Amino acid sequence: MSILEVKGLKKTYTTRFGGNQVQALKNVSFSVEEGEYVAIMGESGSGKTTLLNILAALDKPTGGTVLLDGKNLADIKETAMAEFRRDNLGFVFQDFNLLDTFSLEDNIYLPLVLAGKNYREMHKRLEPIAKQLGITQLLKKYPYEVSGGQKQRAAVARALITHPKLILADEPTGALDSKSSDELLDLFSAINQDKQTIVMVTHSVKAASHAGRVLFIKDGEVFHQIYKGHHTRQELYQKISDTLTLLTTGGDRA
Template sequence: MSLLQVRNLKKIYTTRFGGNQVQALCDVNFTVERGEYVAIMGESGSGKTTLLNILAALDKPTSGEVLLDGKSTAQIPDSQMSTYRRNNLGFVFQDFNLLDTFSLKDNILLPLVLSNKRYEDMIKLLVPIAERLHIAELLEKYPYEVSGGQKQRAAVARALITNPKLVLADEPTGALDSKATDSLLHVFESINREGQTILMVTHSTRAASHAGRVLFIRDGIVIHQLYKGTLSNEEMYQRISDTLTVLSTGGISRE
């Protein structure tokens, strides 16, 4: 069974004034296997952010369903939704979403604190992750004392600390310089090789080229996908670039 199943997903928003309806997602279907690294690409307004919010259980679809490990998110009561997200999903955001009044250590441990884990157990989980992400010496510093790349590594550590079934990344390289971007993408590749399933929404061809599969969304529909297979990052970059060029001219109909 696939880890993530998205079935016939539709999302319609009704504007506050005038009652006009806007269809953000039309009929989205795809699956993500355990251990996959999938990128979703699309122009602004294509529906990818709406899709990510629904996958993150931050929004509900108008119709269709999302199943994680065989369980529909529609079956989860609102009162249990925060716990569900904390236990099953890890989040990496473009703007890091770190609390400036917390040290990096406290930011990373926050999901475990909210789950009432014992401090000794939290530290046992923290140490290997911090060392792997090369931020062990920065744990007592505050977000405003470190670089953007170091903030994002802390955000990745926070996402991984709960051993989530799925990591959702929203434009994770968007606020980083080229050096920090390369570093973060290598981190993603590394944790994916260790079995972590990742789904990333990105505008960046460079970021998407590191994924094993790229889905292209347009007008609320997944219209095309590319598999990396044995391609190098450079070769995948070129294939994505060529696909985006065709899409920009209105080419490629829904598969």
């Protein structure tokens, strides 16, 4: 069953004073099955960040549709959009987006506080997530007291605690060292094995090789896609590297 359907997506920006138009997305169509783990790759300026922003309902397309669990994002009223995001989407950002004046625990609780949940329910939800992510002993600490990898684990916990239909990750390993990146990617794989749907935008071949499918965006369109299938992670890594080479050297769509 498709949890996310993107059909004929277009996005055109008009430069300041209306001088020029920039077509960030031309005609993007794909679907994501429930429980799937999809990575989106492409060169800077390819349109992948614009695509992520539209999937997150932070930007509106010029044309086409995005359906999340059968609901057209365009039909959601502006006044209800923040609540829709909070209830259906989990976000993991490159720079963590944690509040320094809140403990990790309070940062994680924030979306549930905004949703009006009581403390008992929040604690009940957090306990297994914190255990899975290995941050139980860190919950009373503040962001400035922990490492980058630990901050990102807290950010993942915040994304998971609302039981979202879809997690959107924007360069989640971008600010982490190699060891922390590996640990985070292993956690993402474990979370996905628990049937959590993940869509991740990344420049990292290593990060993308953990996904079950990789979509490549070029000049605002889907250029190619690779399914992991029976391939090992190393084999997928090589296939991703080869496709990125094809993108940068102007090869034809595969």
